[in-house]
Amino acid sequence: MNEGIPRPSPFTTLPSVVSFARRILRWMMLTRPIRFTRFGTFYILFSIGVGAAAINTGNNLLYLILGILLGFIVVSGILSDSGLWGVRTEWRPTGTLYAGEKADLECRATKGWFPGIAVQIESHWQGLPPLSVLAPWIPARGSVPLRVTLVPPRRGHLTLERCRYSTRFPFGLFEKSHTWQMGNEWVVYPHITRLPWQEMERLGRDYSRDTSSRLGQGSVPFVLRDYRTGDAIRQVHWKASARRQRLIVKEMEEEAGEGDLFVLKAWPMDLDPQTMERFISFVASLVFAAYEQGRPVGLALPNASFRPEYSRAQLHRILEKLALVDPYKDRITPPEDIDWNGRVADVVTLWNEWGKRYVH
Amino acid sequence: MSISALNAAALLSAALGLASISLTGEISPLWISLSWSAWLFSFISGRFPGAQAKLRRLETAAVVGMIALLVVDFFVFRNTIFIAITHFLLFFQIVKLAGEKTRKDNLQIFLFSFFQILASCTLSVDAWQAIVLLAFIPTATLALFWNQMERESETGTPRDPAVHRSYRRMATLICALVLPLNVALTVVVFIIFPRVTINVTLPGYNSPRMGYTDQINLTRTGSLEQSAAVALWLAFPHPDDRRLWSGYLRGDTLRVFDGRQWSTASGRVRRFLPDSNGVTFIRPHVPSLRLIQESITLLDTSAHTVFTAGRPIRVVSALPSLQENEEGTLHWISPWHRALHYNLIAEPFVDTETKPVDLALPALPMGRIRVLTREVAGSGPPLLQAQKIESYLRQNYQYSTDFGNQAAANPVDYFLFDRKQGACGHFASAMAVMLRLQKIPSRVVAGYYKGEWNEPARCVVVRERDAHAWVEAYIPGKGWTSFDPTPIPDATSVSQRLVLVHQLNQYWDYLSYQWNRLVIQYDLYSQVNAFETLKSAWWPHWQFRFHRARQIKGTGPEAAAEERGPFPWKKRGSLFSLVLSRSPLSPVGAGHPPMRPSVFTTSFWPGWPAPATPKRRMKRAGNSRSAWRRFPT
Numbered sequence: 001m002n003e004g005i006p007r008p009s010p011f012t013t014l015p016s017v018v019s020f021a022r023r024i025l026r027w028m029m030l031t032r033p034i035r036f037t038r039f040g041t042f043y044i045l046f047s048i049g050v051g052a053a054a055i056n057t058g059n060n061l062l063y064l065i066l067g068i069l070l071g072f073i074v075v076s077g078i079l080s081d082s083g084l085w086g087v088r089t090e091w092r093p094t095g096t097l098y099a100g101e102k103a104d105l106e107c108r109a110t111k112g113w114f115p116g117i118a119v120q121i122e123s124h125w126q127g128l129p130p131l132s133v134l135a136p137w138i139p140a141r142g143s144v145p146l147r148v149t150l151v152p153p154r155r156g157h158l159t160l161e162r163c164r165y166s167t168r169f170p171f172g173l174f175e176k177s178h179t180w181q182m183g184n185e186w187v188v189y190p191h192i193t194r195l196p197w198q199e200m201e202r203l204g205r206d207y208s209r210d211t212s213s214r215l216g217q218g219s220v221p222f223v224l225r226d227y228r229t230g231d232a233i234r235q236v237h238w239k240a241s242a243r244r245q246r247l248i249v250k251e252m253e254e255e256a257g258e259g260d261l262f263v264l265k266a267w268p269m270d271l272d273p274q275t276m277e278r279f280i281s282f283v284a285s286l287v288f289a290a291y292e293q294g295r296p297v298g299l300a301l302p303n304a305s306f307r308p309e310y311s312r313a314q315l316h317r318i319l320e321k322l323a324l325v326d327p328y329k330d331r332i333t334p335p336e337d338i339d340w341n342g343r344v345a346d347v348v349t350l351w352n353e354w355g356k357r358y359v360h
Numbered sequence: 361m362s363i364s365a366l367n368a369a370a371l372l373s374a375a376l377g378l379a380s381i382s383l384t385g386e387i388s389p390l391w392i393s394l395s396w397s398a399w400l401f402s403f404i405s406g407r408f409p410g411a412q413a414k415l416r417r418l419e420t421a422a423v424v425g426m427i428a429l430l431v432v433d434f435f436v437f438r439n440t441i442f443i444a445i446t447h448f449l450l451f452f453q454i455v456k457l458a459g460e461k462t463r464k465d466n467l468q469i470f471l472f473s474f475f476q477i478l479a480s481c482t483l484s485v486d487a488w489q490a491i492v493l494l495a496f497i498p499t500a501t502l503a504l505f506w507n508q509m510e511r512e513s514e515t516g517t518p519r520d521p522a523v524h525r526s527y528r529r530m531a532t533l534i535c536a537l538v539l540p541l542n543v544a545l546t547v548v549v550f551i552i553f554p555r556v557t558i559n560v561t562l563p564g565y566n567s568p569r570m571g572y573t574d575q576i577n578l579t580r581t582g583s584l585e586q587s588a589a590v591a592l593w594l595a596f597p598h599p600d601d602r603r604l605w606s607g608y609l610r611g612d613t614l615r616v617f618d619g620r621q622w623s624t625a626s627g628r629v630r631r632f633l634p635d636s637n638g639v640t641f642i643r644p645h646v647p648s649l650r651l652i653q654e655s656i657t658l659l660d661t662s663a664h665t666v667f668t669a670g671r672p673i674r675v676v677s678a679l680p681s682l683q684e685n686e687e688g689t690l691h692w693i694s695p696w697h698r699a700l701h702y703n704l705i706a707e708p709f710v711d712t713e714t715k716p717v718d719l720a721l722p723a724l725p726m727g728r729i730r731v732l733t734r735e736v737a738g739s740g741p742p743l744l745q746a747q748k749i750e751s752y753l754r755q756n757y758q759y760s761t762d763f764g765n766q767a768a769a770n771p772v773d774y775f776l777f778d779r780k781q782g783a784c785g786h787f788a789s790a791m792a793v794m795l796r797l798q799k800i801p802s803r804v805v806a807g808y809y810k811g812e813w814n815e816p817a818r819c820v821v822v823r824e825r826d827a828h829a830w831v832e833a834y835i836p837g838k839g840w841t842s843f844d845p846t847p848i849p850d851a852t853s854v855s856q857r858l859v860l861v862h863q864l865n866q867y868w869d870y871l872s873y874q875w876n877r878l879v880i881q882y883d884l885y886s887q888v889n890a891f892e893t894l895k896s897a898w899w900p901h902w903q904f905r906f907h908r909a910r911q912i913k914g915t916g917p918e919a920a921a922e923e924r925g926p927f928p929w930k931k932r933g934s935l936f937s938l939v940l941s942r943s944p945l946s947p948v949g950a951g952h953p954p955m956r957p958s959v960f961t962t963s964f965w966p967g968w969p970a971p972a973t974p975k976r977r978m979k980r981a982g983n984s985r986s987a988w989r990r991f992p993t
Contacts, residue, residue: 050478053555058698060880061481061489063553067546068497072504074545075538075943117530118512134512170501170534172508 032081032178040173043069071131072171080167080176086112087119087138087165091184094147096316099281105147111138117169123182124149126159154190155280155323162183187318190277190284192213193359200289203260203345215251223254261298261308263344266350267327275356276327282359283347284322290317300344301325345353365531366506367897370466370473373499374399379445380480380492385589391450398454407456409915412460420652422455426666446479463510470503485659485699485880486589487872494543501538505531524874555884559925572663572827576622576785576806578771582761586823591808592667593657593873595819597703601652602820604708607828608842609667609822611807613687616716619722620771622789624805625715627686637887640682642690649707655819657876666690667807677702678885681921687803703880718801724770726797728777733794742800746833748845749794753787753845756780787846788829801834805842816870 008200036044047069054062087109094104109121116138123131133146152158166177216224224240227247240248271279283299290297291310298308299318306318347355377911378399382392403414426448433444453472456465477496481489509527572591594609596602614622634640645651652670666675666682672690675682677700679692686713736752737745760781768774768803772793788804795802811822830844 051553057482059482059485060550060553060698060882061485061493062478062877062889063550064493064546065478066553067549068493070549071497071542071545072500072538072711075541079534079537115526115530117527118509121615136520137526139526166509168512170508170615171504172511173504173710261589265607 028110031214032084032176035175037168037172037175043073043173059222062117073173076171076173077176079170080174082114083117083119083167083169084165084176084178085114087111087116087121088162088180089121089165089182091123091160092184093186096319097152097158097186099152099188101191102151105148105149105150107133108143108145109135109138110143113140115140117165118167119169120166121146122164122166124161124164125217126157126161127153130164154277155188155190157324158186158188162340187323189323191281192288192351193281193285195285195289196359199354199358200293203290203350205288216253221250223251224248228352260295261300261344262286262290262347262350263300264302264347266302268326268348278356278359279351280322280325280327282351282355284319285359286345286347286350286355287315287318287322294295364466364506364510365528366463366466366503366510369502369506370461370469371399371402373470373473373503374402374453375473376492376495377453377476377480378497378667380489381450383486383488384484385448386443386483386586387446387685391447392560393546395450395454397716398457402457403460405461408824409460412979415455415459419455422452426451429976438862442479446476446483447478448653449475454788465505466503467507470500470507473910474500485876487868490875490879497539497542498601501535501542502531506533516737537902550882551881551887551890555882555887559824572665572808572824576614576789576804577620578775578785579620579767580788586972589824589871590659590661590821590869591824591826592822593819593876594669594811595655595657595817596656597653604650605669606842607809607810608805608828609666609669609808610689610709611663611667612689612807613832614804614806615687615717617720617722617789617792617804619724622785622806623687624687624689625717625813629683629685631681631683633681634677634679638678640679642672642675642682642684643891645673645705646710648889649710651675652704652706652708653703655703656701657873658702659876659880660824661696661698661700664691664693664696664703666692666704668704668706670974671709672704672706672710674705675702676704678883697931698836699876699880701877710839714801714834716802718834719795719796719799721793722849724883725773726793728791729773730797732776733797737794737798741934742798742833742843743835743838745798746791746795746800746835746841750843750845750973752829753791754847755785757782759783759787759847772962784846791831791843791845795831795833803832805832806831809844809848812869814866814869814873816867817873821869822875858932881887 018085050062050066050069053059054066061192066103076296090110092106092108094106097103107123109116109119109122110183118137118329121133121135123133128150131148131150133147133148135144138144145319160182162179162181164177164179168175225248226240227236227249231249235249235251237248237250239249253358262283267276268279276316287297288301291314294310296308296310297314297318299306299321302319304321306314306321371654378392378395381387381395423716429446429451430448434441449472453469456469456472459465461469474496477492480492494990506527552914588687592609615625616623632640632642641963651673654669655718656667660669666672666677666689668690671688675690679696679700680694682690684690731914733749736749739745739750758781759777761783764779768778771786772790775782776790785804792802792804806827808822808826809827809828809830811820813819814821828846829840830846832840832842835841
């Protein structure tokens with residue numbers, strides 16, 4: 001009778017069954033260490049006491065109360081599991097990370113089908129004590145941003161090894177947790193010290209190549225000439241016009257700002273590791289200060305050279321290099337010889353002259 | 361007046377705890393009213409911050425005071441340990457309710473209310489406990505949830521109002537989820553948790569509280585409390601048996617009277633042990649007497665007396681042993697602190713044995729009583745004299761529960777000539793003394809009278825106020841015969857006159873009955889029975905084929921084939937009806953096996969003797985067909 005109607009294959013539901021089974025298996029395989037809270041310990045001991053009293057007296061009301069107490073434990077387990085199941089976090093620094101400086105990281109916590117309530121997110125960082133942040137409420141199938149502040153202890157890689165999600169929801173009887181391996185990595189730039197303004201000014205005068213001997217739109221007058229039709233009135237040099245009794249206009253020099261080039265021919269191997277770190281911090285601070293003063297900055301290091309350039313990307317490139325450099329391995333190759341009209345600053349000299357006084 | 365969610369949950373639980381304590385009726389009204397006042401005050405206590413701060417400073421002193429109170433309560437006021445602990449809990453609760461309420465205080469209020477509920481469960485097992493426990497689940501859920509959430513916010517950042525709204529929604533969701541889940545889990549735990557009663561005696565646990573006593577003391581002063589608490593439930597599996605019942609439920613027979621107090625005579629005691637089926641054989645059945653089957657649920661077992669209508673010949677109970685005194689009253693000596701259910705088969709009470717003590721008179725002046733007795737009883741046959749005395753007392757004296765403020769030196773004389781009113785004990789004592797003065801052996805019987813028929817439960821509800829005493833006189837040729845000289849007061853209470861209230865009372869009693877039968881009475885036997893029911897439900901075919909094949913033996917091959925059939929259980933209804941009919945949930949007597957296996961002879965625990973299931977009984981008896989006749993199922 002039903003010959004014309006195709007029968008649904010029994011295998012059509014198979015993928016969903018397999019997926020469901022896989023989810024169940026994953027749920028079962030998930031390790032959830034349970035730790036009794038103080039209140040939970042009392043609760044368990046009290047339940048045992050009520051059980052003993054029920055057995056001793058045979059009072060069925062005590063059995064009922066025991067059932068309620070045990071029921072709360074089971075319900076607590078189910079709810080806390082639901083509250084933890086599917087918690088994930090994505091970590092992102094809100095700014096640049098500098099060694100020894102406070103840094104904010106945004107932790108975006110997401111949740112599965114059940115909301116996460118009072119989830120404690122404990123992040124374990126390499127070389128740092130664990131950091132905790134409480135997510136009071138993570139909406140179901142939604143996310144919530146959280147902020148974690150940390151101080152990276154040293155330059156280099158900052159690694160988030162794992163996150164432990166724990167909750168005492170709903171009744172505070174137990175703390176259930178599960179740990180998620182993360183492996184996120186960020187670069188921490190060397191510690192930046194605010195260098196003295198006078199030294200940086202002198203540095204600019206001595207070493208900075210900041211003019212181009214070309215007409216341009218700079219702020220320094222370059223040449224005076226007679227007025228021509230089409231010149232802007234604001235270009236008129238009124239004093240010179242008064243002196244010469246005709247309209248004279250001023251033309252400005254182009255501000256080339258080719259900037260500073262700091263050169264480190266070889267890492268000063270005579271420094272002990274701690275002083276070497278201070279030295280690297282000094283180099284980074286030099287670069288940073290030059291950039292802050294609006295000058296293009298370059299750096300020539302063993303194995304790496306950065307031609308002067310004024311851009312944020314350049315600053316990050318240099319700082320990243322300094323963050324990851326290992327002076328004890330990079331000493332072999334001398335830096336690339338960059339022609340910079342001989343106006344290069346040797347950072348070792350600067351370090352010896354005044355740098356070591358300011359960088360601690 | 362704004363209160364936090366935790367505070368509201370704590371106050372709700374406090375109300376629940378106080379209600380449970382109040383409903384036990386074991387705590388004095390002073391304590392109850394103080395506690396409720398503190399509860400009401402807690403709503404406005406925030407307006408008096410100064411007083412709260414002072415109270416906070418006094419907390420340590422209060423704790424010391426409370427411990428002192430516990431000691432004084434227990435040793436000086438002679439309260440039982442449970443009452444003393446309840447006083448302690450109430451005192452603490454009062455302090456907490458009146459004082460400042462931080463998160464910890466709210467948690468303590470909740471915990472103390474829980475302890476109060478726990479204490480009330482040891483003080484009373486009435487049906488309202490079901491409502492209290494049911495209401496406790498969502499209340500506890502709310503209190504614990506909000507406590508935890510407040511605790512988290514203490515350590516973390518200040519809570520966002522949006523998060524608080526989400527928490528409120530979550531609290532509602534959890535409550536809706538927890539209630540059915542927890543009830544289901546509680547039922548499962550309740551059913552499967554092994555019932556191995558150890559019965560280590562606790563001081564003051566289940567202290568005597570019933571109206572019944574095995575010693576009638578006539579020197580009591582004050583007034584007798586008419587407690588409406590249910591003392592026992594009496595059901596007749598066969599409705600005809602109820603018509604045979606005279607309304608008297610025998611407890612102890614009191615023969616010794618010292619002028620002020622009646623007590624039992626010491627003498628030979630017979631001890632009985634149940635057989636492997638839990639049946640205690642008391643005496644052989646007199647074939648000429650008709651048997652009465654009774655099913656009694658005794659809620660308060662503090663008297664250790666097996667009440668019966670008639671003379672018991674078989675008792676089926678979970679008691680490990682019984683003993684019978686010379687008067688034929690059954691007692692148990694093992695510790696048994698909870699409600700007791702027992703079935704018994706009795707025959708009409710017949711006793712023809714007398715003793716010298718039945719004529720013994722107290723060493724008190726009897727002059728006036730003797731004269732009065734001669735006047736009343738005259739000189740006819742003993743039966744006539746007894747009837748005259750009974751009638752005289754009924755007509756000329758009044759029933760009263762007020763004993764007066766004066767303890768008389770000669771209570772019977774005082775009752776007959778001065779006070780002329782008294783309780784059943786006075787009437788029974790007066791008649792017994794008057795009979796003895798006429799050289800007619802007499803004794804007083806303590807027990808219960810009548811009770812109230814409950815239609816929904818189809819059984820008799822006997823309350824503590826139904827405790828009664830009557831007289832038995834030895835009439836030559838008839839044996840011991842009952843007389844009741846007490847003028848029975850009009851038992852129709854106000855609530856009975858109002859039909860609706862009466863019906864509600866009846867249904868409440870019915871619920872109490874079911875609560876007692878299904879929850880309070882659930883024991884190891886019920887547990888084993890439930891498991892065996894489940895087992896038999898899984899293999900009903902084998903069960904039925906095995907049973908029915910033998911029971912219908914000789915009824916003809918057609919009937920046998922029809923009964924045996926391929927699936928005989930289907931003829932009897934669904935699997936559910938089968939399970940229900942064999943479960944302890946079925947109505948009284950309907951599905952219960954007539955032989956109740958003893959809890960101590962089941963094989964529920966490894967190494968114990970095998971259970972007395974028909975199959976194994978068969979094997980034990982040599983697997984012969986005649987064995988089945990000896991062990992009817």
